[in-house]
Amino acid sequence: MKTYNIAVIKGDGIGPEIVNEAIKVLNSVGVVENIKFNYKEYLLGGAAYDAVGDPCPDETIKGCLESDAVLFGSIGGYKWESLPKEKRPESGLLKLRKELGLFANIRPAIIFDELVNASTLKPEIIKGVDLVVVRELTGGIYFGEPRYKDKEKAYNTMIYTREEVERIAHVAFKEAMKRNKKVTSIDKANVLEVSEFWREIVEEIAKEYPEVELNHMYVDNAAMQLIRNPKQFDVILTGNIFGDILSDEASMIVGSIGLLPSASIGGRVGLFEPIHGSAPDIAGEQKANPIATILSAAMMLEYLNELNAAKRIKDAIKKVLALGYRTPDLAEFDAKEVVNTSKMGDLIAKYVKD
Numbered sequence: 001m002k003t004y005n006i007a008v009i010k011g012d013g014i015g016p017e018i019v020n021e022a023i024k025v026l027n028s029v030g031v032v033e034n035i036k037f038n039y040k041e042y043l044l045g046g047a048a049y050d051a052v053g054d055p056c057p058d059e060t061i062k063g064c065l066e067s068d069a070v071l072f073g074s075i076g077g078y079k080w081e082s083l084p085k086e087k088r089p090e091s092g093l094l095k096l097r098k099e100l101g102l103f104a105n106i107r108p109a110i111i112f113d114e115l116v117n118a119s120t121l122k123p124e125i126i127k128g129v130d131l132v133v134v135r136e137l138t139g140g141i142y143f144g145e146p147r148y149k150d151k152e153k154a155y156n157t158m159i160y161t162r163e164e165v166e167r168i169a170h171v172a173f174k175e176a177m178k179r180n181k182k183v184t185s186i187d188k189a190n191v192l193e194v195s196e197f198w199r200e201i202v203e204e205i206a207k208e209y210p211e212v213e214l215n216h217m218y219v220d221n222a223a224m225q226l227i228r229n230p231k232q233f234d235v236i237l238t239g240n241i242f243g244d245i246l247s248d249e250a251s252m253i254v255g256s257i258g259l260l261p262s263a264s265i266g267g268r269v270g271l272f273e274p275i276h277g278s279a280p281d282i283a284g285e286q287k288a289n290p291i292a293t294i295l296s297a298a299m300m301l302e303y304l305n306e307l308n309a310a311k312r313i314k315d316a317i318k319k320v321l322a323l324g325y326r327t328p329d330l331a332e333f334d335a336k337e338v339v340n341t342s343k344m345g346d347l348i349a350k351y352v353k354d
C-alpha cells in the first residue's frame, strides 16, 4: 500500500465544506486503489489570523514543506476586510505561495459533455472546450515593489524579471507539448513595458519548442475571444493578474466557477486548490459546488503519479453529472435532482468505486 502525507488547509468560508468532500472522495478512491492518505491540518487566512494573529503561520509553511502535497480550500471573508493588508487572509495566501516557490498555476477549463447546456454560451461554441491557463503565480503586480497608498495617491508595480518569465514560459510550452501544441501568450504589450519584455522573452523560449505554435494576444481582446471562440485556445500563458481574471472568466464557459480546479507547482511540494474564493455569500449553507476541489484532488493524484485513482475521480464526476445531480450553481441546467455540497461528495465518493 502506498502512503502519502497530505497537508490539508481548509481555510475560510466554504473552504472547510468543500475540502471535507474532497477528503471523502480521496478516502473512497484510496480503498479501491490501495492508497493511504495521512492528513495533517494547518491554518491559513482568516482562521489562522483569529487563532494565532498571523494569516500565514510558520508552522503552516513548515508543515506544507514536509508533506507530499497540499490540499487547500479557500481563504478570505467580510470579517477580515478592514484589517491592515499584511494581516488579511489574502496576504497569507500570497505569502504561502511565495514561500513554497509555487510560481506556476495550472488552471484547466474543460467542458463536461454533460454540461454543454450549462452556459449562457451556445452549445456549439462550448462543446469540446479544453484549454489550460498557465498563470505566473509569484510575481507581477501582486508582489511588485514599490507599493503605496495614502489619502492622495496609491500605486502598485507590475514587475517581471527575465528568470520569472523564462521559467513560466517553459512550463507553458511543456504543457503544450503534451496537448495540442499551441500557446497563446496574453499581455498588454501595446501599452506596458513589462508586457513588451514578457513578449520578447516568450519569443526567445519558443525557439526551444519548434513544434509549438505561438501567438500573442492583448488581454482585452483575449477576454472577448474567450467568449467568442474559446476553442481557439489550447494553452494560455499569462501573468499573475491577467491569469487570475481570465481563469474566472473561463470558468463560466464551462458552466460554473465551482468546477475549475488548479495545481500550483514549481517548488518542492505542489499545492492543489479550486480557482474560486471562499464564497462568503453562501458559506455554511452547504450550497457550494465541491467539484472544483474534488478535481483539484484529482490533479494532486496525477502529481503523485496515481493516475488510475485520478481517472476514477474524473469518471465518477462525469457519471454523477450524467445522472443529473447538480449543486445549486448548476440547478437550472438539465438537473434531475439538486443536491447539497455533502450529497455531491457522497455521490462522487460512491461512484469512484465503480
Ligand SMILES: NC(=O)C1=CN([C@@H]2O[C@H](COP(=O)(O)OP(=O)(O)OC[C@H]3O[C@@H](n4cnc5c(N)ncnc54)[C@H](O)[C@@H]3O)[C@@H](O)[C@H]2O)C=CC1
Residues within 6 Å of the ligand: 073, 074, 075, 076, 077, 078, 090, 093, 257, 258, 259, 273, 274, 275, 276, 277, 278, 279, 280, 281, 282, 287, 288, 289, 290, 292, 329
Ligand atoms: N484562492 C483563494 O482562497 C481566493 C480567495 N478569494 C477571497 O474570497 C473572498 C470572496 O471573494 P469573491 O470575489 O466573492 O470570489 P469567490 O470566488 O469567493 O465568489 C464569487 C461568486 O462565486 C460563487 N462561488 C464561488 N465558489 C463557488 C462554489 N464552489 N460553488 C458555488 N458558487 C461558488 C460565490 O458564491 C460568489 O457568488 C474574498 O475574501 C477574496 O479575497 C478570492 C479568490 C481566490
Ligand SMILES: CC(C)CC(=O)C(=O)O
Residues within 6 Å of the ligand: 090, 091, 093, 094, 244, 275, 276, 277
Ligand atoms: C485572493 C487572491 C490572493 C488570489 C486569487 O484570486 C486567486 O488566486 O484566484
Ligand SMILES: [Mg+2]
Residues within 6 Å of the ligand: 244, 245, 248, 275, 276
Ligand atoms: Mg482569483
